[in-house]
Amino acid sequence: MRESEGGVDILSSVVTSQTELHADFGGVVPEIAARAHAERLDGMIEEALAKAEIGFEGLDAIAVTAGPGLIGGVISGVMSAKALAFALDLPLIGVNHLAGHALTPRLTDGMAYPYLMLLVSGGHCQFLRVDSSEKFTRLGGTIDDAPGEAFDKVAKLLGLGQPGGPKVEIEAAKGDATRFKLPRPLLDRPGADMSFSGLKTAVLRCRDALVAEKGGLSEQDRADICAGFQEAVRDVFTHKLRRALDGQEGLTGVAVAGGVAANKPLRAALEAVCAEIGLPFMAPPLALCTDNAAMIAYAGLERFHAGQRDGMDLKARPRWPLDQTSPAMLGSGKKGAKA
Secondary structure, three states, rough: EEEEEOEOOOOOOOOOOOOOHHHHHHHOOOOHHHHHHHHHHHHHHHHHHHHHHHHHHOOEEEEEEEEOOHHHHHHHHHHHHHHHHHOEEEEEEEEHHHHHHHHHHHHHOOOOOOEEEEEEEOOEEEEEOOOOOOOOOEEEEEOOOOOHHHHHHHHHOOOOEEEEOHHHHHHHOOOOOOOOOOOOOOOOOOOOOEHHHHHHHHHHHHHHHHHHHHOOOOOHHHHHHHHHHHHHHHHHHHHHHHEEEEEOOOOOOOOEEHHHHHHHHHHHHHHOOOOOOOHOOEOOOHHHHOOOOOHHHHHHHHHHHHHOOOOOOOOOOOOOOOOOOOOOOEEEEEEOOOO
């Protein structure tokens, strides 16, 4: 990544998938993920430098995801970054993975502070007011399952395989969203908090009822369930977006980021709400919705300019809420607040 007069240029962005490694298990296996990180990181660093056509001497700092996430993979990245920073005598900057997503609108569109961010991914879902690279105020979030997790579980329930989000979206495009009446949790409650656990359970019951009645699911059954589920998530997002915007002043726009932000119908629904209200809406390119190093590099760049530095005592953190002042939504333990 390099700064230019027009903003920031991404010189290279290398992403490798572990989907095939976990396919037989129906979800991510932490031990396999950690081993794959350790095995592939060196080669990916070399590839990224080669594509950017720079050497180690062309670097000014090393940014790394220090959490939150599955601890094995996070540790692999942090230790690699420490080794590079130490060997090259460069500043080390630890970045919150969620901040990488939350600052993506500034990387791609130069969105000015403050803006409202819907950060929606496999493990997280929250509305954030973003006032700076260090100040995030949570306006609402999920009190149980994240929508990305719900998409994955619905895909598994219907035998669609993983990753669940894209599979459900493809099936939903062929379905009738009005056939099954699925719940829209928490719409009757004030505030911008969301819930997706009950919706997932409703899909399970819908599937079981069809299997009991017909002895199995047809392709149309699957498509209709997916369409109904996706529409329910859409309705929750749009309703709660209005709630999150209530009382917020001075916003320059609304953005969405995270893996679920790749879902086109959900994007379109959020954009329609913003158009109605009169606020600009931004969604990153699909390649920058899912986890990627470019967003971490940019978040590191903002921290670098703010004078933030980390030492060799930087810790990998499985939990790391962006909003450090609001009460934990999903409980706390020895490892800290989940969100």
